[in-house]
Amino acid sequence: MQKFTLELLFRIIGIGSASGLFYSNNSLYLISDNSHMLYHYNIDDKALATTPLVTKDYAGALENVPKKDKADYEAVAAKGDDLYLFGSGSTENRNLIGHINYKTKEVYPHIDATDLYLVMQQFGNIAPEDFNIEAAVNDGDVWYLFNRGNGPKGQNGVFTLTGTIDDTAFQIVYNKIKLPKIKGSQSGFTDAVKVGDKLYFIAAAEGGASTYADGEVAGTIIGRLNPEKMKVEFTEILSLKNKFEGITLFKEEGKSLEFLLCEDTDNDDKESDIYKVTIKK
Numbered sequence: 001m002q003k004f005t006l007e008l009l010f011r012i013i014g015i016g017s018a019s020g021l022f023y024s025n026n027s028l029y030l031i032s033d034n035s036h037m038l039y040h041y042n043i044d045d046k047a048l049a050t051t052p053l054v055t056k057d058y059a060g061a062l063e064n065v066p067k068k069d070k071a072d073y074e075a076v077a078a079k080g081d082d083l084y085l086f087g088s089g090s091t092e093n094r095n096l097i098g099h100i101n102y103k104t105k106e107v108y109p110h111i112d113a114t115d116l117y118l119v120m121q122q123f124g125n126i127a128p129e130d131f132n133i134e135a136a137v138n139d140g141d142v143w144y145l146f147n148r149g150n151g152p153k154g155q156n157g158v159f160t161l162t163g164t165i166d167d168t169a170f171q172i173v174y175n176k177i178k179l180p181k182i183k184g185s186q187s188g189f190t191d192a193v194k195v196g197d198k199l200y201f202i203a204a205a206e207g208g209a210s211t212y213a214d215g216e217v218a219g220t221i222i223g224r225l226n227p228e229k230m231k232v233e234f235t236e237i238l239s240l241k242n243k244f245e246g247i248t249l250f251k252e253e254g255k256s257l258e259f260l261l262c263e264d265t266d267n268d269d270k271e272s273d274i275y276k277v278t279i280k281k
Helices: 114-124
Strands: 004-013 018-024 027-032 037-042 047-052 073-079 082-087 096-101 107-112 133-139 142-147 157-164 169-176 185-195 198-206 217-226 231-239 244-253 256-263 271-280
Touching (some): 018 256, 027 073, 073 142, 082 133, 114 169, 185 217, 198 244, 198 256
Parallel strands (some): 018 073, 018 244, 133 185
Antiparallel strands (some): 073 082, 133 142, 142 157, 157 169, 198 217, 217 231, 256 271
């Protein structure tokens, strides 16, 4: 059994429905699944700033975007100074990948992942109603995209993509991953981060079987995956009441790892709780 400690670290006012986060130099960069913003929270100053991910002529809402219209950014991956924000692909209008330099705040044109996502569905034999990208990790020319198994068939899996993201030109390998149930509900990947040669992930469970509709939260697990063998090495229940959707490395000291987590409460409240979990390597 993996021992860990989980604690509420602080609360950020001004962002709701947090779905992913990235930590660097005492700053947190967050995304929200119902927003067209990148949020930058300075931990020392306790100050929140925002950068729109769309052009100035965009006429729609930038925050609290209606469910049917949202880009549904569910995964964020860092490559150098750039962040890539992946739409979930769970509906036709959720196939965009945002691209921003988090240091300069330069925003680049969105990448259309429609064809890529269709190829991934065909390659993984995943029906549209079971396709839901909720985690992304970059490792040089290799990208790991995690499908959350919250659709009718509960298909959790990892796509290993080797190639160039801006051209969406990849060699693809897909591996099905079996995850445990929580209180009778199937858990599904919600985020991941690579530390050393391992992938650490979180997976949440909800009642119901839909990549679109939210269900009653059953809890969240944390686990570790060997990316070479694509085998789960351990899982532990983090919470039976929280739906954590983002994980990022905070500190690595000796034999301990500290991660920050963000929670999606599936409401329009503009506040997000940030938790810290400490586990042994």
